[in-house]
Amino acid sequence: MQEVNSELPQIPDSSNNTDGISSESLNDLTQDALSVIEGEINSLNNGVGMRDISHLGVIELRGTDVLDFLHRISTNSIKQIVKGEVVKTIFTTEKGRVIDTASILNLDDYQLLICSQEHHEKMMIWLRKYVISDDVKLSNINGKYTLLEVLGPQADSFMTLISGNIVNNIPPNTVKIINTEGIIFFLMKHFDHNGQLIYWILADPLYAQKLIRYMIENRGPFDFSLVGESAYSLFRIEHGIPMAPYEINDSHNPHELGLMKLVSNNKGCYIGQEVIARLETYDKVQNHLCGFFISNGFIEEGNNLVFDENNLEAGQITSSIYSNRFKKQLGIGFVKRKYFEDGKILYARGKGDDLIKISVKRLPFKK
Numbered sequence: 001m002q003e004v005n006s007e008l009p010q011i012p013d014s015s016n017n018t019d020g021i022s023s024e025s026l027n028d029l030t031q032d033a034l035s036v037i038e039g040e041i042n043s044l045n046n047g048v049g050m051r052d053i054s055h056l057g058v059i060e061l062r063g064t065d066v067l068d069f070l071h072r073i074s075t076n077s078i079k080q081i082v083k084g085e086v087v088k089t090i091f092t093t094e095k096g097r098v099i100d101t102a103s104i105l106n107l108d109d110y111q112l113l114i115c116s117q118e119h120h121e122k123m124m125i126w127l128r129k130y131v132i133s134d135d136v137k138l139s140n141i142n143g144k145y146t147l148l149e150v151l152g153p154q155a156d157s158f159m160t161l162i163s164g165n166i167v168n169n170i171p172p173n174t175v176k177i178i179n180t181e182g183i184i185f186f187l188m189k190h191f192d193h194n195g196q197l198i199y200w201i202l203a204d205p206l207y208a209q210k211l212i213r214y215m216i217e218n219r220g221p222f223d224f225s226l227v228g229e230s231a232y233s234l235f236r237i238e239h240g241i242p243m244a245p246y247e248i249n250d251s252h253n254p255h256e257l258g259l260m261k262l263v264s265n266n267k268g269c270y271i272g273q274e275v276i277a278r279l280e281t282y283d284k285v286q287n288h289l290c291g292f293f294i295s296n297g298f299i300e301e302g303n304n305l306v307f308d309e310n311n312l313e314a315g316q317i318t319s320s321i322y323s324n325r326f327k328k329q330l331g332i333g334f335v336k337r338k339y340f341e342d343g344k345i346l347y348a349r350g351k352g353d354d355l356i357k358i359s360v361k362r363l364p365f366k367k
Contacts, residue, residue: 040231047223048152057120058142059113063135066111073130073271077264083108086173090262096275097250105175116244146208150199158222159199183211193241237321240291240363246318255285288340291363292331297356306346314339314346
């Protein structure tokens with residue numbers, strides 16, 4: 001394979017991690033830019049897209065006590081995971097609030113913890129706080145690897161085309177070393193928030209560039225696109241995927257975020273365990289992640305409170321975007337328990353304090 005040159009196609013920049021495009025800012029984009037975003041969205045919904053997620057926090061852990069340590073301070077069962085296994089877990093405060101979600105990759109001699117960019121520093125501080133006499137050494141290795149995400153309904157078939165039948169032999173929630181035409185990388189198969197199969201590729205930056213070139217040149221019949229953050233933000237809101245720092249933060253617990261699948265009920269104590277268990281036992285979950293159809297007007301980006309017909313606070317919109325697919329502005333956020341009903345009418349404030357009618361929708365959105 002030839003050396004990569006400066007004309008190598010690049011994945012659209014992900015460093016400016018905004019929450020997508022508002023209905024107003026759509027007017028400021030050229031038709032060509034809108035066409036590019038629509039093409040990327042079409043690949044995510046109907047084909048296969050690849051995005052650069054190297055902005056995520058990557059922490060390397062070494063030592064004989066790493067798995068015991070992570071098992072003790074996070075929600076999922078980590079202690080017995082074997083070489084090549086991947087487990088998603090949540091780190092919570094003593095009050096059961098979410099610090100961040102993370103993927104743990106067991107590479108035998110060491111482990112990698114991949115968390116959000118926004119909570120990366122907080123995670124480092126939190127982990128170091130609980131390393132007392134444990135044989136655990138933490139290192140921030142952001143920038144050492146390129147991390148790519150391959151997703152969409154054709155992702156599985158596309159990765160088989162690129163790397164061969166070995167992809168079919170990789171069980172979900174595992175990571176394997178792959179050699180594709182001399183390009184060596186870690187390939188991780190796992191699932192997104194809605195249970196859709198996705199792939200993560202972890203590689204040396206030079207190998208990652210070669211792999212991107214190889215994928216573009218060998219895409220075959222697949223609708224394959226390199227995806228930027230504007231398109232992904234629209235995709236993730238349309239599909240109701242919570243994201244840090246908008247939804248995943250220490251204002252909420254795993255119950256409210258719909259993340260209890262990342263909480264093991266068969267392990268011993270962990271930080272926040274008593275509170276999280278009590279919320280379920282006594283049916284005390286107060287808020288629920290949900291979607292919003294915004295019927296008229298425009299909701300500005302940022303946290304927006306929503307109210308009922310009596311002007312009582314009912315919840316908040318944490319992410320919003322205009323969806324061409326639904327022909328309206330969508331939001332995701334949280335409502336109090338008594339308002340968590342599909343089609344429930346609530347209200348928000350727009351520009352000039354205009355009253356905007358919204359309706360609650362269970363996620364993911366459906367046409």
